[in-house]
Amino acid sequence: MEHLKEVLIYFQGPEYGDELAINHEDLLEKLLPRPNLKGVQLWGYQVSSMSNLMYMETIRSSDYAQAPSEFTFFPSLEELSISYSPKLKGWWEGDQQLVDSDGRCWQPSFKRLFELSILVCPKLESFPPCPSVRILSLSKLDKNFKIMEFRDGNGYSHYRPSALRTVDVFENIGYLKSLSMSSVTGISITWDKRVERLSEVKEAFRSCSSSLRRLKIRGCDNLRSVSEGLEYLTVLESLSIIECPVLTFSEEDDSNGEDGMPWGIPSSEPPFLRVMES
Numbered sequence: 001m002e003h004l005k006e007v008l009i010y011f012q013g014p015e016y017g018d019e020l021a022i023n024h025e026d027l028l029e030k031l032l033p034r035p036n037l038k039g040v041q042l043w044g045y046q047v048s049s050m051s052n053l054m055y056m057e058t059i060r061s062s063d064y065a066q067a068p069s070e071f072t073f074f075p076s077l078e079e080l081s082i083s084y085s086p087k088l089k090g091w092w093e094g095d096q097q098l099v100d101s102d103g104r105c106w107q108p109s110f111k112r113l114f115e116l117s118i119l120v121c122p123k124l125e126s127f128p129p130c131p132s133v134r135i136l137s138l139s140k141l142d143k144n145f146k147i148m149e150f151r152d153g154n155g156y157s158h159y160r161p162s163a164l165r166t167v168d169v170f171e172n173i174g175y176l177k178s179l180s181m182s183s184v185t186g187i188s189i190t191w192d193k194r195v196e197r198l199s200e201v202k203e204a205f206r207s208c209s210s211s212l213r214r215l216k217i218r219g220c221d222n223l224r225s226v227s228e229g230l231e232y233l234t235v236l237e238s239l240s241i242i243e244c245p246v247l248t249f250s251e252e253d254d255s256n257g258e259d260g261m262p263w264g265i266p267s268s269e270p271p272f273l274r275v276m277e278s
Contacts, residue, residue, distance in 0.1 A: 006039035006079075011046060038078045045085040048123070077110060081117040089123045089142075119170070132163050136179070139170035146178040176204035186214040196222050198229025205232045218242040 082088070091108070109129040110116075116130060117137040125142045129149060138145070162180035168188040169175045173195045176187070181204050189195075198205070205212070209232040216239075217223065223244045230236070241247065 003036070005036065006041075007037060008041040009043065009045075011042075011044035036076050037074060038076055040074075040077060040079070041081040041083075042085065043083045045082065046087055047085075048087045048089045049091065074110060074113075076112060078112055078114045080110070080113060080115070081119075082121060083117070083119040085121045085124070087123065088121045090126050091128050131161075134163050134165045136164060136166070137168040137170075138172075138175045141172075141175070143172065143174065144178075145175060173198075173201055176201045179204070181208040183211050184208040185211055187212060188216045189218070189220065190216075191219040192223075193221050195220055197225045197227075198223075199225070199227065202228045202232070205229045209234055211235070213237040216240040216242070217244060220244045221246070223247050 109131070111130075111132060113130040113133050115135040116127075116133050118124065118127065118141060119137065119139040122140055123142055125145060127145075127147045130147060162183050164180060164184055166186045167176070167179065167181075167184055168190070169192075170190050171192055173189050173192045187208075212233050213235055215230075215233070215236060217226075218240070219242070221244070224246055226241070226247070230239070
């Protein structure tokens with residue numbers, strides 16, 4: 001399988017018992033540590049971490065001659081999808097940085113990863129740095145989920161420009177708070193039953209105020225107000241609000257628009273606007 005480029009692994013569900021979880025880990029170790037892989041999809045993985053898999057990749061990778069803090073995990077991987085893994089808590093257990101036998105600190109990262117989808121992993125708290133990701137989908141993760149920052153051998157984080165362009169969040173708008181949003185051009189917020197106001201993530205909208213062009217909000221049953229969110233989006237071109245039954249266009253939301261646009265969107269060219277009730 002030296003020419004293998006993509007892998008799709010569909011594990012049996014938890015109804016088959018905990019004994020099968022050991023087999024999951026063994027199978028993953030045998031199939032995935034291949035430097036030429038460009039796409040991986042995992043469905044129903046029943047182990048709490050992928051630390052063993054990371055160790056296998058570490059000892060096989062020719063890139064380990066690099067500075068430890070620049071170690072690239074799966075150097076060719078461009079697409080990764082992890083779905084329905086209820087036990088998965090993180091890529092490895094313990095500290096965010098690892099120490100090799102010589103005492104050197106290093107932090108694995110996905111440097112070429114372009115598209116990342118993580119769905120229904122309710123215990124997943126973090127993911128390794130992936131500075132090249134442009135397309136991101138998140139759903140049903142730990143409420144404090146975050147993508148880690150790069151850190152050097154002394155534990156200091158370093159700013160790197162974000163490549164992120166498209167973000168889809170399902171059932172928890174709060175994920176936007178932990179992301180680097182400065183270059184995002186499209187956001188989709190879907191089926192968040194708890195959010196009531198976009199102001200809950202207004203800092204995220206502020207950070208992408210000069211880049212966001214497309215915003216879609218759908219199925220947010222308790223969303224009542226979009227003020228303190230949309231007015232920051234100075235280059236917004238398309239806005240869709242669908243199946244948000246209690247959203248009202250009150251004076252609070254629409255009185256600030258000098259050009260007649262609702263919610264005070266400060267745009268010389270009003271965006272395409274679609275509002276649909278359920």
